[in-house]
Amino acid sequence: MVSKKTNERELQDSEWDEEEEDSMKGRYLAFRVHEEDYGIEIQYVTEIVGIQKIAAVPDMPDFIKGVINLRGQVIPVMDIRTRFRMPPKEYNERTCVIVVNYDDNPIGLVVDSVNEVTSIPESSVCEPPRVAHSESARYVRGIGKVGDEVRIILDVSKLLYGTETEAVAQLLTA
Numbered sequence: 001m002v003s004k005k006t007n008e009r010e011l012q013d014s015e016w017d018e019e020e021e022d023s024m025k026g027r028y029l030a031f032r033v034h035e036e037d038y039g040i041e042i043q044y045v046t047e048i049v050g051i052q053k054i055a056a057v058p059d060m061p062d063f064i065k066g067v068i069n070l071r072g073q074v075i076p077v078m079d080i081r082t083r084f085r086m087p088p089k090e091y092n093e094r095t096c097v098i099v100v101n102y103d104d105n106p107i108g109l110v111v112d113s114v115n116e117v118t119s120i121p122e123s124s125v126c127e128p129p130r131v132a133h134s135e136s137a138r139y140v141r142g143i144g145k146v147g148d149e150v151r152i153i154l155d156v157s158k159l160l161y162g163t164e165t166e167a168v169a170q171l172l173t174a
Helices: 004-026 135-138 163-171
Strands: 027-033 035-043 044-049 063-072 073-079 096-102 105-111 114-117 140-146 149-154
Touching: 027 096, 027 105, 027 149, 063 105, 096 114, 135 140
Parallel strands: 035 149, 073 105
Antiparallel strands: 027 035, 027 114, 044 096, 063 073, 096 105, 140 149
């Protein structure tokens, strides 16, 4: 038999989860890569850390730079510039690693700089343009309009696919 107190607690927890989810809806972490502004839904972001030593791992896709040790947890790191086939750039004091939750596992995204957390109402997000044979288009969830500017909103769940997902999964289980 479930007590009334337990049911009240479960109800409060589920209400809190819904409130938390609602408070994150339409909120994005804005960051810069090359000369473009991007955003990812804040609900996927675990934390932001400065660039640190990345240990290279053999036989990984070129955009997986290796792994970092973040408070005892091994986290694979993906360089967004390399992923999007942009020209390389030396890491500097503005370079950050955005740790996101990818398929219930942490993965670090190396970006040139982090700007802010911004609100973009769903009504200001439009479908990405359909570009034939564009590999990078698969990563884009939408285009967010923020005043006179636009943010390319990435789909975290599509940054890896096929054998790439398997390669990163091996790092997480090693």
